[in-house]
Amino acid sequence: MRFLATIGALAIVLGIGCAVFFFGGFYSVAATAEDPAAVTWALTRVRTASIDRHADDSPPASFGDAAMVQAGAQAYASYGCSHCHGAPGVKWLKLSEGLHPDPPNLKEVAGDLSPAQLFWVIKNGINMTGMPSFEQAGARDDEIWSIAAFVKKLPSVSDADYKTWTASVEPKQAQ
Ligand code: HEC
Structure with a gap:
């Protein structure tokens, strides 16, 4: 149970992190940005x-x-x-x-x-x-x-x- 709860919590943190990164303007849409x-x-x-x-x-x-x-x-x-x-x-x-x-x-x-x-x-x-x-x-x-x-x-x-x-x-x- 504890293991599953940890995975769930991590998924939520990751989701929030992605939302902040993309919607907060941290991701660069510049055509000069190199793709990994x-x-x-x-x-x-x-x-x-x-x-x-x-x-x-x-x-x-x-x-x-x-x-x-x-x-x-x-x-x-x-x-x-x-x-x-x-x-x-x-x-x-x-x-x-x-x-x-x-x-x-x-x-x-x-x-x-x-x-x-x-x-x-x-x-x-x-x-x-x-x-x-x-x-x-x-x-x-x-x-x-x-x-x-x-x-x-x-x-x-x-x-x-x-x-x-x-x-x-x-x-x-x-x-
Ligand atoms: C404004 C610039 C532009 C114009 C005008 C343009 N292309 Fe392209 N074309 C591109 C870009 C950029 C790519 C690469 C897309 C990618 O890497 O996914 C591409 C990709 C292609 C590909 C795919 C190559 C592959 O390996 O899959 C073909 C075929 C192609 N173009 C043919 C044409 C033809 C024929 C015309 C005219 C009728 C044309 N293009 C006009 C920019 C242009």
Whole structure:
């Protein structure tokens, strides 16, 4: 009994301690605050598991066609992915270096994510990070599939191809 009472008392003290720490403003929400390794590990696992479980749409038959990849490059440029992630021959904007977590180089993650996973991430975004939901930003599903096809091909897209494909692209603006 005594043992259980001690555990109960400790749980209450811990609960009060957490409430004071978080609601009392002691926790820093600064983007400059370093995450402990365990937090980074847990957040990465949560993200990967969540994407794995949710991404279950099948890509269209034309996935990966040259025309689709080019349309994807244009949508990628017009929706501003390059501002945060960069693109072949295009540097990301300086502001993206202030994001925490920082946007990955998509050339490096293209091989790790399936077409369905890319589609899901681009459509829904990643909550509480800088990664926007492009469905909310007005992109149609066929545009999102084309962007996913382009991202898959990123490792082999040359700077010159990207430049030619996106030469006449205007950035999307709110209406
Ligand atoms: C405002 C900045 C910003 C823009 C614009 C942006 N992203 Fe992201 N993106 C991020 C950040 C930050 C992350 C990392 C989130 C994390 O670590 O959990 C991310 C993550 C991703 C990932 C997941 C990588 C992984 O390993 O799971 C993909 C794929 C991605 N972005 C694609 C895109 C595409 C395609 C576009 C354009 C349609 C885009 N992003 C636009 C900031 C951005």
